[in-house]
Amino acid sequence: MSFLIDLECSDCGKQLPADRLRNLCPDCGRPLLARYDTEEAGKALTPDILAMREPTLWRYREMLPVRDESAIVTLGEGGTPLMHARRLGERLGMDGLYIKDESVNPTGSFKARGLAMAVSRALELGAESLAVPSAGNAAGALSAYGARAGIPVHVFMPRDTPLPFIVECRAHGAAVELVDGLITDCGKQVAARKDAEGWFDVSTLKEPYRVEGKKTMGYELAEQCGWVLPDAILYPAGGGTGLIGMWKAFSEMEALGWIGPERPRMVAVQAAGCQPIVRAWEQQWPDAPEWENARTLASGLRVPAAVGDKLMLAAIRESGGDAVAVPDGDMVRGVREIGACEGIFAAPEGGAVLAGLRKMIALGRIDRSDRVVLFNTGSGHKYVDNLDALHGDQDA
Ligand SMILES: *Cc1c(COP(=O)(O)O)cnc(C)c1O
Numbered sequence: 563m564s565f566l567i568d569l570e571c572s573d574c575g576k577q578l579p580a581d582r583l584r585n586l587c588p589d590c591g592r593p594l595l596a597r598y599d600t601e602e603a604g605k606a607l608t609p610d611i612l613a614m615r616e617p618t619l620w621r622y623r624e625m626l627p628v629r630d631e632s633a634i635v636t637l638g639e640g641g642t643p644l645m646h647a648r649r650l651g652e653r654l655g656m657d658g659l660y661i662k663d664e665s666v667n668p669t670g671s672f673k674a675r676g677l678a679m680a681v682s683r684a685l686e687l688g689a690e691s692l693a694v695p696s697a698g699n700a701a702g703a704l705s706a707y708g709a710r711a712g713i714p715v716h717v718f719m720p721r722d723t724p725l726p727f728i729v730e731c732r733a734h735g736a737a738v739e740l741v742d743g744l745i746t747d748c749g750k751q752v753a754a755r756k757d758a759e760g761w762f763d764v765s766t767l768k769e770p771y772r773v774e775g776k777k778t779m780g781y782e783l784a785e786q787c788g789w790v791l792p793d794a795i796l797y798p799a800g801g802g803t804g805l806i807g808m809w810k811a812f813s814e815m816e817a818l819g820w821i822g823p824e825r826p827r828m829v830a831v832q833a834a835g836c837q838p839i840v841r842a843w844e845q846q847w848p849d850a851p852e853w854e855n856a857r858t859l860a861s862g863l864r865v866p867a868a869v870g871d872k873l874m875l876a877a878i879r880e881s882g883g884d885a886v887a888v889p890d891g892d893m894v895r896g897v898r899e900i901g902a903c904e905g906i907f908a909a910p911e912g913g914a915v916l917a918g919l920r921k922m923i924a925l926g927r928i929d930r931s932d933r934v935v936l937f938n939t940g941s942g943h944k945y946v947d948n949l950d951a952l953h954g955d956q957d958a
Pocket residue numbers: 671673699700766798799800801802803804805861862863909911912939940941
């Protein structure tokens with residue numbers, strides 16, 4: 563079912579057989595990406611065949627890494643709606659504004675896509691227990707998919723992670739460790755202990771398959787847009803996995819013959835209190851050094867350093883895109899506007915992209931006549947205490 567060929571280092575180009583557990587490139591320490599035989603996959607899978615398949619991300623299985631169907635661990639992830647945001651668009655003077663609503667995924671965020679893929683593939687390749695550093699949603703998703711697979715899970719989260727994320731992991735039977743520090747400090751703990759403990763590290767992009775799960779957002783978007791991509795995509799970037807994944811999906815779909823060479827401008831939106839990619843983009847740096855004293859209520863954006871920094875910057879550059887930062891207060895107002903206009907209870911990361919859109923319009927970098935897709939990457943439910951505390955008394 564899968565047309566996976568091998569893994570290739572995104573930086574030095576080293577090629578490695580795919581069918582054993584792997585983390586980063588053994589030569590240069592950068593992310594490995596999966597390659598597929600698009601020629602053969604394009605014969606086996608066509609848009610007409612797709613149209614008859616089940617509405618989950620597994621409809622793209624020829625272009626996904628799991629080889630044996632019996633290894634698939636699923637909770638029904640993917641197949642999320644692309645909604646025409648008419649009322650919100652009216653406020654902004656836009657006819658072509660859309661929201662891809664990832665909050666309806668299992669565990670309430672698009673992390674389900676990546677972890678469904680990573681857990682399935684880890685199981686297929688013989689992993690016996692899994693560990694992850696997380697700002698919140700990745701831990702919840704890994705815990706749920708680990709439980710579904712019957713495999714032990716260890717999650718490491720910052721001590722100040724909102725309680726719902728922690729309770730969720732415990733409810734799925736995961737071992738939860740709270741760390742004094744940020745997600746990067748959690749990552750160091752996993753790295754230091756994984757060999758002795760026998761854990762397979764599923765940190766995003768330090769493992770090649772979470773990005774394969776998240777790339778399906780790009781496939782779905784193309785399919786839902788009738789194979790004509792929008793003018794711009796606004797994406798709340800932490801580790802950048804979704805941005806990198808969608809960018810990869812667009813190349814793959816062109817190779818499959820499903821879309822042409824046109825690409826949306828990829829806009830990374832970050833928090834004012836943690837904006838390593840925006841800084842690197844504005845300074846035209848080749849990579850994004852760690853952001854000091856990272857602070858934001860959008861836990862998914864509290865990622866001070868990302869191993870996929872170069873890949874993110876490349877996608878922004880090659881697409882003619884951009885990177886902008888927005889303050890937490892604007893995210894909360896964005897959550898309220900999306901909620902009040904469209905009936906979607908967005909995560910602060912979703913509110914952030916709306917604030918980012920306003921900024922891009924004000925700067926003249928997005929036109930009101932453009933077709934624009936905002937990614938709401940998660941549900942607001944796990945953030946209610948923080949949403950309420952910040953600007954709890956203000957109206958949108
Ligand atoms: C993890 C997360 C993000 C950031 O995702 P990346 O693809 O790693 O950049 C954004 N929003 C939410 C709700 C998240 O959980």
